[in-house]
Amino acid sequence: MPRPAVNVAVRAARSAGNIILRYMNRIDGLNVVEKQRMDFASEVDKLAEAEIIKELKRAYPTHAFLAEESGSMGKGPLVWVIDPLDGTHNYLRGIPHFCVSIALLDKGEPVYAVVFDPLRDELFTASKGDGAYLNDRRMRVSKRENLGGAMIATGFPYRQRTHLEPQLDMTRAILGQAEDIRRSGSAALDLAYTAAGRYDGFFEIGLKPWDMAAGVLLVREAGGRYCDFAGRDGIPESGNIVAGNLHIAQAMVDAFSANATPALLKA
DSSP: OOOHHHHHHHHHHHHHHHHHHHTGGGGGGOOEEEEETTEEEEHHHHHHHHHHHHHHHHHOTTOEEEETTTEEEOOSSEEEEEEEEETHHHHHTTOSOOEEEEEEEETTEEEEEEEEETTTTEEEEEETTTEEEETTEEOOOOOOOSSTTOEEEEEOOTTOGGGHHHHHHHHHHHHTTSSEEEOOSOHHHHHHHHHTTSSSEEEESSOOHHHHHHHHHHHHHTTOEEEOTTOOBSOOTTOOEEEESHHHHHHHHHHHHHHSOHHHHHO
8 A cells, every 4th residue: 555655746746747748739839948968958847846846845844855957955864856857858859758756765765756657647656665566556677587688778878978988888788698778768767667577677877866766766666676887785876877676787787897987886
């Protein structure tokens, strides 16, 4: 049974999803800003985020927030981490692959998570110790035991193109063993799909907390593991993340240790 905090986050995610869908047919008229090189945000991101924060504050007025558009608000051990529209680049081009991502961290550890795909009406939820679910159906990571035949998801670091060469080296290392790699444009959905067993694993360089806070809890509660490129467990400060079932996560770490730039393994 979902915990009360998850129910509140689901309500906030659905409200944000309604805003996102409402503007889909008006994309050409949206006000879009370039926050930094090749990193865009639209007024929909801001409207959706404001709706999420409003819903969460109504239930938890003393909690702190870390949101992609608004930044850090408040202090305390309990922090809601919010990406109101993960996959903005897809959304602005009419590519139907994006989501809302909401997580609650307790002293830096994710304890509740919601990832909502409003187009497909797919709701991924997790509570620490209670498992992970897709529309109330229990999720489990894939059972694949090695990279042979594996489907791995990734993303290219448009915020950090200085890491392009290491990313290509890592991609080459994975493709040398796996069936294929997918690059969908939404890290939160990539992690949710990994938790659901649709992907066998996921890796990416330089993610922000809001990109992965909800998704990593989904993976862990679905029986998987997340760590950095050197195999250190937990949400990496570097944003260099690996996730998958226990076998696949370790296989990716091993592949990267043999092929990645040493600086990325130390980050």
